[in-house]
Amino acid sequence: MPDDQTMACMEVWGGSEAVDAHVSLSGLDAWVYSRPYAQAAAGGDVYYVSACATGRINRLLVADVSGHGESVRGVAVQLRDLMRRFVNHIDQARFVTRMNKHFVECSAAGCFATALVTTFFAPTRSLSVCNAGHPPPLLYRASTRAWSLLEADAGNIPLGILEFDNCDQFAADLEVGDLVLVYTDSLIEAMPAGGEILGTGGLLQIVRETADPSHPETLIANLLAAIDARTDGGLRADDVTALLLRPNGTGERVSWGDFFAAPLRILRSTGGALLGRNPFPWPELSLANLGGTMLNRLNKRQRRGFRASRPLPGAE
Numbered sequence: 001m002p003d004d005q006t007m008a009c010m011e012v013w014g015g016s017e018a019v020d021a022h023v024s025l026s027g028l029d030a031w032v033y034s035r036p037y038a039q040a041a042a043g044g045d046v047y048y049v050s051a052c053a054t055g056r057i058n059r060l061l062v063a064d065v066s067g068h069g070e071s072v073r074g075v076a077v078q079l080r081d082l083m084r085r086f087v088n089h090i091d092q093a094r095f096v097t098r099m100n101k102h103f104v105e106c107s108a109a110g111c112f113a114t115a116l117v118t119t120f121f122a123p124t125r126s127l128s129v130c131n132a133g134h135p136p137p138l139l140y141r142a143s144t145r146a147w148s149l150l151e152a153d154a155g156n157i158p159l160g161i162l163e164f165d166n167c168d169q170f171a172a173d174l175e176v177g178d179l180v181l182v183y184t185d186s187l188i189e190a191m192p193a194g195g196e197i198l199g200t201g202g203l204l205q206i207v208r209e210t211a212d213p214s215h216p217e218t219l220i221a222n223l224l225a226a227i228d229a230r231t232d233g234g235l236r237a238d239d240v241t242a243l244l245l246r247p248n249g250t251g252e253r254v255s256w257g258d259f260f261a262a263p264l265r266i267l268r269s270t271g272g273a274l275l276g277r278n279p280f281p282w283p284e285l286s287l288a289n290l291g292g293t294m295l296n297r298l299n300k301r302q303r304r305g306f307r308a309s310r311p312l313p314g315a316e
Helices: 070-085 093-105 199-210 216-230 256-274 287-293 296-309
Strands: 003-006 011-017 019-025 028-035 042-051 057-065 113-121 126-132 138-141 146-149 170-173 179-183 240-247
Touching (some): 011 019, 011 028, 011 070, 019 042, 028 042, 028 216, 042 240, 057 179, 057 240, 070 093, 093 113, 093 126, 113 179, 113 240, 146 199, 179 216, 216 240
Parallel strands (some): 003 019
Antiparallel strands (some): 011 042, 019 028, 028 240, 042 057, 057 113, 126 170, 138 146, 138 179, 179 240
């Protein structure tokens, strides 16, 4: 069974090491599995989860960075620092553009990445999705008991290829019991000897045949076992990472205590960084960063902004 992790406000958790964990967030449950290639200490797949100062904004990142092992460890630390800096932003665009800038700066060394960044806003159960050259997530709707691809008509290129000022993103409204599965390309590139790769169509078929949405705690393990059986152990050829998230109906209201404690948490984190007690960088001191946790008016304005950038085709 996965280990249990409970996220505190203003916390960032994750890395590039092997993990099998259940993460409890305000409004969201997540299951994270990662296995580096050849049993290495760290792999080219990077995963992170963050919670804002009031717990209403949950950000989840899965990235596939070029390279393996120790060469990626430094990249994972830098992505963690960026997650910490923008932890309270309800709009993930600035975080993604800064990620891309970092990879552009180190592109001369052949460093680039595909990434899937999601931001879940607990009060409305809205999921914002930014796809930078990554395989599309899978969506399970509890109301229809059906799996489908969660994708828009177009996406962004992988990080580190070209500079851009804003990321293209779309939004989906989720209900309690819905599931979203994010994964790296090893799941769709697995193939039996002399056969063809699964592709997203093959993965979707296996999920429909084998996944049990009523038991999300075992869904990833059962899915990987089914892929291995279908491809004669094809998952052993690369890093493997999967992240499953499920709205749980909590976190829709923020207590007055958390509301008034939010700016104090931000200032305490900043002060701790200045005094050397907390790692740099400190959270960005901006209206958007404070507004993401406290100001409902700014929350609504920013939500309209990222939701209007690209609606999900067929969204309810």
